Amino acid sequence: MKYLVATLLFGIIGFFSACNSTNSEPPALERQHYTFAGSTRCDTTSNTGVDVDVSYVLLKDDTEGARKINDSLRLLAVNSVVGWLDSATVGSHPGARTDLATAASLFATDYEAVRKEMGSLGGCWELETKADTVHASPKALTVKIETYAYTGGAHPNSSLSFYTFDRETGRMLTLNDMIADTTALLGVLEKEFRQQQNLLPKANLEEQGYFLRDGHFFLPANVGTSRDGLVFYYNPYEIAAYAVGPIQVTVPYEKLNGILRDDWL
Numbered sequence: 001m002k003y004l005v006a007t008l009l010f011g012i013i014g015f016f017s018a019c020n021s022t023n024s025e026p027p028a029l030e031r032q033h034y035t036f037a038g039s040t041r042c043d044t045t046s047n048t049g050v051d052v053d054v055s056y057v058l059l060k061d062d063t064e065g066a067r068k069i070n071d072s073l074r075l076l077a078v079n080s081v082v083g084w085l086d087s088a089t090v091g092s093h094p095g096a097r098t099d100l101a102t103a104a105s106l107f108a109t110d111y112e113a114v115r116k117e118m119g120s121l122g123g124c125w126e127l128e129t130k131a132d133t134v135h136a137s138p139k140a141l142t143v144k145i146e147t148y149a150y151t152g153g154a155h156p157n158s159s160l161s162f163y164t165f166d167r168e169t170g171r172m173l174t175l176n177d178m179i180a181d182t183t184a185l186l187g188v189l190e191k192e193f194r195q196q197q198n199l200l201p202k203a204n205l206e207e208q209g210y211f212l213r214d215g216h217f218f219l220p221a222n223v224g225t226s227r228d229g230l231v232f233y234y235n236p237y238e239i240a241a242y243a244v245g246p247i248q249v250t251v252p253y254e255k256l257n258g259i260l261r262d263d264w265l
Contacts, residue, residue, distance in 0.1 A: 028060035029133070032077070036104040040112060042124035049124050050111045052104040054080060056131035056145075068170025073131065073143065076163065078103055080129035080147050086110060114152075126150045134162070135226045139263065140173065141165045142224040159235045160246065162224030175223055177261070182219070184259050189232055190217045192249050211239050229253050230260070 036052035043049050056077045059066040081103040082096055089106050090096055096103040104127075111125045131145040142164045150156035164173045179185055194201060199208060206212055222233040229252040236242045253260065 029057045030060055031055065031057050034077075034100045034104070036101075036108065038105055038108055040108040042126070044124075047123050048115070048121070050104075050108045051124060051126045051128070052081060052107055053127070054100060054104075054129045056129070057133060065166070065168050065170040069141065069165050069167075072163070072165070072170070072172060074098075076143075076145055077129065077131060080131075080145060081107055081127060083147075084110075084127060084149060084151065111151075121152055123150070123152075125152070126156070134224060136167065137225060139167055140178070140225055141167045142226070144224060155242070157236075158246075160222065160233055162222040162231070162233060164224060175219070178225075179259060180261050181259050185256070186217065186219060188251055188255055188259065189219065189249065192251050192255075193217070193232075193247075196249055197247070209240065209244075211237075226250060230256065 032055070034052075034054045036050065040049045042051040054077050056073055058070045058073060075098065078096075078098060078100050081100065082090060085096065085103065085106055089110060093102060093106055096106050107125070107127060111121075115121045126149065128148045129145060131143060134142045134144045136142070142162055145161045145163070146158070147160075148156060148158045164178070165171065166173055166177075175182065191201070193199075194203070197208075199205070205217065206215070212218070218239075220232050220234045220238060222235070224231045224233070229250045232249045232251065234240070234247040236244070236246055239247060
């Protein structure tokens, strides 16, 4: 099974109007909620079965950008389940890529197959996803998706993913869309990382137990916007052991002058 690289509603600023003026009114949000209700749902008495719970929001704005963002949010919600399925299973049931109920049913099928193969399992399998908007500037909207999963083993797994969208077009932005100089950004982030982790500027990170890439510090997979600055989020195992937990570093915007593209402030 694959880990999903896959979660607080602080406020939304209105979308750009067609004449490129800014609407100060926050758009209406509609929460979507799916709960698996199949026959193999977790039975707390026998401690067998699966629980799948997916919660996310859609924007009610009737604009092209909002519609495209909503399409992405629906797919991300489904992928939070699909990411835990065997690739062969997904290949045999392509509808699971776009339908939550199908994906959840296949998750339950995988559970039954493993239980049959092993004879018994130590409890229910659980999969919970929560997606919310996090922050909005006049042009960019950041959403985070948190996933908690237990499919046996010593401990559950959790992950958080940030996704940032162009609010006018609905396009999902890459880091290069927002950052003009990633090399400079890496230096600023490492300095903030060391300060947060109470490490001296010259301390060897690997000797301190951190995971590096070819001996070098690196940007995390997940970067999002916030009111106070860019948020850099390292999931468990990404840069440190599971016991350390996730590491989140916020770099204030004033330290990103000349690094962050002005269009996305």
